[in-house]
């Protein structure tokens with residue numbers, strides 16, 4: 001995603017501004033993590049796509065293969081930890 005669109009994004013839960021941490025950047029943000037400073041909701045940016053989902057674990061529950069794939073693609077400890085945590089909370093395990 002392009003950096004210019006970051007300022008328009010808001011937390012889907014509380015509507016606050018999001019703090020962005022960029023992990024990889026090549027003309028646009030490829031991987032990163034958004035964190036809401038107010039309610040601590042976290043959103044990943046994976047392969048340039050921001051996944052603004054209220055409950056990322058629930059999102060992964062409906063698509064476990066995606067979770068594993070994302071985990072393989074992630075190259076930073078923080079992203080891996082985030083995915084691992086999200087995966088650990090998925091239902092139907």
Ligand SMILES: [Zn+2]
Nearest residue numbers: 011014036039
């Ligand atoms: Zn929030």
